[in-house]
Amino acid sequence: MGVANSRHYWDVLSRVMATLWGEDGRAPGEEVPKKVVTQVIESCLIADDPWDGELQTPLNVLSHMVFNALADAGWLSVRRRGLVDMVTVKPRISMLFTMLNDFARQEPEYIGGQVRSILLNLRSVTEDSTDPSACSAYQTAAKQARQCMAHIVNTGCRVQDLMDSLVELESARDFVHGFFTDFVERVYIADYSELRTRNHPLQYRGQIIEKTYALQDDDASRERLVSWYTEHIGKGDRERGENAYRRDTNQLLRLNNIEDHLARLDEEIKVANQRALALIEYKLRAPKHLDKLISRACIALTDMEEEHPALPGDAGGVHWSPSALAKPRKQAREQVATAVEEVELTDEELAMEWLRRRMIENRKVTPVQLANYVVRMLDGKxxxxxxxxxxxxxxxxxxxxxxLLIASRDDAPLTQRRHDPLIQMLRGIRVRFDDDSMTNNDYMTHRRFVVEREEA
Structure with a gap:
């Protein structure tokens, strides 16, 4: 859309397509009144205006301006039906929009689902041998194999391009955000982590190669496929049909070399991770404007003569070589293990330790101890x-x-009491305060509470 504010118009077009001709809406070619389209545009502008106050145009006028721009660009088709203008999206335009939208998203793909689909399509070719249309599954499997291989190869190139753009970012915050958003979430194959496991998604490629060779070596199956390709792809030309069949067969057999492409992808991702870690560590440790300071020092170094007081005297004329700038090696200090000191406790210390543990045990209140105390006190009442x-x-x-503590929690709302760990210690028992009367015993004075069984 070669007009000013093209990104804003694209945002509005995406919302209109999702609302009127999306997955849950109408099919491309179905018409709607122009008034409905302008109302959708108005609602989009109200909810999230791409211009964000840049234009002072009234909303109804702006919606018609946006509609006319989309119609003039060819995205929307307007037809006159009596006294009403009807709007639709042509199927070709819808296909173009879908391709552009998918290209812009570039979401991670699940390779495992594609490989399994390839195997199922090849099985349908052999199992439905009496159905002539089953041969179309062979072409579908070849397209999926080509897409699978292309996605793995392209992922390595995208990793290189993305890392080259990320390292040019100045702030560590932008780099970390771009690394985890653009690289980890969008570039990675969705099931990449499973490619090296026992149940990896490429475990079926051996069966795919085997079935492809079986169909190629069996004369009846090969003739059936070549005949279908001749009729539908070659339009009666057997040579074109055989070439198309041979091309699709080679696409399926390319899966046999997928390990080489995965090894290259592993190397690219390993290098990207190393670059990311090194850059993040550099950004976090380096002081501000260090690059500028180093650049000024290098420029000043070229203008100084060899015996300048600011230059080291024993450098031998080399001031910024790896050997001159490297940190001096430090000899690793030998780690001496500390001897374990054995201490023998006296009888008095052992008795005090035993007493301390008994004191801790007596003060523990577990759900079982609390339930036994309540049952013993109720005694059937x-x-x-x-x-x-x-x-x-x-x-x-x-x-x-x-x-007493559980009784104090009884005044809380029901939603909080349901998840209170103290109240959950007693199942089927409710503890609550009894009006404003008091209990005075040998140990404490507090509000009287009641312990009662809950009705089943």
Missing amino acids: QRMSSDTLSVTSINDLCCYQRL
């Missing part, structure tokens, strides 16, 4: 208050305090 709860040990007192 439906409910009981905190006034009747007894405390005979440290663990009973800790369980008692835990019930």
Whole structure:
């Protein structure tokens, strides 16, 4: 679309196509009134105006201007039906839009699904030998094999081009964002990580090669395929049909060399990762304007004479060679292991350690301990208050305090109580405060709470 603000018009066209002639909308060629199209354009401008206040044109006027620009460019076709202008998208225009849209997105592809589809198409050729139209699956399999190989080869080239553009970015923030957004999410093959596993998506390529050779070596199958190619591709010319069949067969047999292309792709991705890590480390560690300082130093170095005071005297006339600029090697310090000191505990220390562990165990409140305490206190009753709860040990007192804490959570909303880990410790038991009355025992004074069984 060779007009001013072409990117803005493309955004509006993409939304109109997705709304009216998208996957869930009308098919290309179906007509809609012009008023419907302009209303869709208006809604797009209201929701997300690409111009963003650059134009001071009223909305209804702007929508008609955008519509006329799209119609003049040939994207929309207008036909007069009586007194109403009807708008449609021609199938060729829709195909062009789809190709441009797919080219702009460049989303990762799942190689495993393509390889499996190739195998299923070849199987249908042999299994449906009585159906003449089954031979078309052979051509479909060859196209998919060509696309699969092209995608793997092109991915390596795209990795090179993308990394060359990323290293030119000045800030580390832009580089990291571009690396993980453009490289990891968009360039990688979607199932790349599975290509080296036991269940990798290319495990069927051996069966594909085997079936391709079987169809080629079997005279009846080969004649059936050549006849189909002669009729549909060669238009009656057997030589053209055989050439087309041979070309598609070679495309399928190219999958036998896919390991070489994957090895090249692995190398490209390995180099890209190394460059990314090196650049990120450099950007994070290097001070600001270091490149400018180094450039100024190099320029000044060329203007200095050899015996200048600013130059080192023992460099031998070489000041920026790898040997002169390299960091001096440091001898690795020998790591001496520290001897393990054996300490023998006295009987008193062992007794204190045992006592400390007993104290920790007695103060633990697990769901099982809390449930046993509640069951022992209820003793078959439906409910009981905190006034009747007894405390005979440290663990009973800790369980008692835990019930008081659970009662304080009962006033929370139901959505919060459902996921509260304290309340979930007791299944089928509810602990709540009983009005404003108080409980006063030998250990504490607090609001009275009630422990009761919930009805099933």
